[in-house]
Amino acid sequence: MIFQLDSVYLRKDGIAILKEINWKVNKGEHWTLFGLNGAGKTALLNLLNAYEFPTKGKMVVLEKVFGKSPLGEELRTNIGLISSSLQQKLYPEDSAYEIVLSGGFASIGLYQTPTDKMREKAISLLKELGCIEYADRNYQTLSQGEKQRVLIARALMAEPQLLILDEPTNGLDFIAREKLLEAIEGIARKENSPTMIYVTHHVEEILPLFSKTLLLKQGEVFASGETEDMISSDKLTEFFELPVDVVWKNNRPLLSRKLVNSTT
Numbered sequence: 486m487i488f489q490l491d492s493v494y495l496r497k498d499g500i501a502i503l504k505e506i507n508w509k510v511n512k513g514e515h516w517t518l519f520g521l522n523g524a525g526k527t528a529l530l531n532l533l534n535a536y537e538f539p540t541k542g543k544m545v546v547l548e549k550v551f552g553k554s555p556l557g558e559e560l561r562t563n564i565g566l567i568s569s570s571l572q573q574k575l576y577p578e579d580s581a582y583e584i585v586l587s588g589g590f591a592s593i594g595l596y597q598t599p600t601d602k603m604r605e606k607a608i609s610l611l612k613e614l615g616c617i618e619y620a621d622r623n624y625q626t627l628s629q630g631e632k633q634r635v636l637i638a639r640a641l642m643a644e645p646q647l648l649i650l651d652e653p654t655n656g657l658d659f660i661a662r663e664k665l666l667e668a669i670e671g672i673a674r675k676e677n678s679p680t681m682i683y684v685t686h687h688v689e690e691i692l693p694l695f696s697k698t699l700l701l702k703q704g705e706v707f708a709s710g711e712t713e714d715m716i717s718s719d720k721l722t723e724f725f726e727l728p729v730d731v732v733w734k735n736n737r738p739l740l741s742r743k744l745v746n747s748t749t
Contacts, residue, residue, distance in 0.1 A: 486545070487512055487647055487680045488533060493542035495528055502528045503704045506542070512646075515673060515681045515694050517712060520701035526684050529701065530568070530651060535560050547646055562591045565640025565679065568651040572632060577625030581616055581635045582607060584624050588642030603642070610638040614668050630661035634668060641672070641679075648672070648679040654690055666692055688716055693736040700724055718743075 487510045495503040503525050510516055520526050531537040533546055535556040544551040549560050565588075574593050575584060585607040586599050599607070611617045614634045619627060627635065633653050640648060650669065654662040672678055673694045683695050691698070691712060698715035700707040707724055708715060716738045718731045728743035 486510070486548075487514075488544070488546040490532075490539075491543040493532065493539045493544055495532060495537060496540040501704060503532070503539075506706055508699055508706065508709065510680060510682070512680055514697055516683070517691050517695040517698040517716075518682055518684045518701060519686065519688070519691075519698055519715070521686050523703075524686075524701045525704040526701055527651075528704075530566070530649060530684065533647075533649070534564055534566060558591060562643050563646045565637075565643065565645035565648040566651065567633065567636045567640055567649065567653050569655065572636065575624060578623050580621050581624060581627065581631075582611065582620040584635050585610060585616075585620075585638045585642060588639035591643060607638070607642060610641055611635075613671070614638045615664075628661070629656045630665055633657075633665055637668065637672070645679050647682070649682045649684065651684045652686070653683075654685075654687075662690070666690065670694060688721075688731065688738045688740045691716060691738055 489509040490506050493503060493506040494501065506529065518526055518529070528537065532539060532544065535546070535551070538551060547560060547563050549556055576593070579587075586603060587593065589599060589603045589607070590597055608617070608620070611620050614637055616631065616634050616638060619631060624632065624635065654665055657665065669681070669683075670692060673681065681695070683691070685691070696712055697710065698712040699709040700715055700720070702724060708720060713733070714720065716731055718729060721729050721731055721740065722743070728745055730741050730743045732739045
């Protein structure tokens, strides 16, 4: 088991942000966390990374029981998180190579001397993710797609058991998006690849490898299960409260609004 949430609630300032969250992810499963803006996706990720603690309910993440086990950095070292908030914390003058190396220490910036083995691993990851040609460039000079690749390489430095990709294609054009998704597929094909959670509100980004999906709506689990069942015309029509069509092509879903003919 990678993590399990049983009847988890999160309240802030008297407002229920998350309600009755039940979610279990086993090792080797790759999930999509799908929800509209404001659904509670970020709050749920904060719980998994121990930045927040549940108001009520039981949480076990990577064998750490919330409220009983030591959490913090020890837990986060085993979770690779790719998010816009992390991107904003990094030092823009650091090179892509330095950013990746810092992942080995789970630190913002390099304050310790990397070993030769760490340096070799960073170079290997930069090559695998197609970043080696701009390894010496300052992070701030990279395109959004290049930055995301560097962040993924950084996350993989610590060999995490869980990799969370929080809307990684935001701001990317079609070509950059597809190249990044191809890189994510490559990670999944590697031996001993981490369990992955892909967070999005765009169904067309859902790759075949993400075989399970949790639909989050207004802080509650709307439904969860096999992706083909969750990302379907009937289920998403109910989810959006709007008639939609889902068409699967090349093992990827495409979403459009269903036009309802009116009669007079």
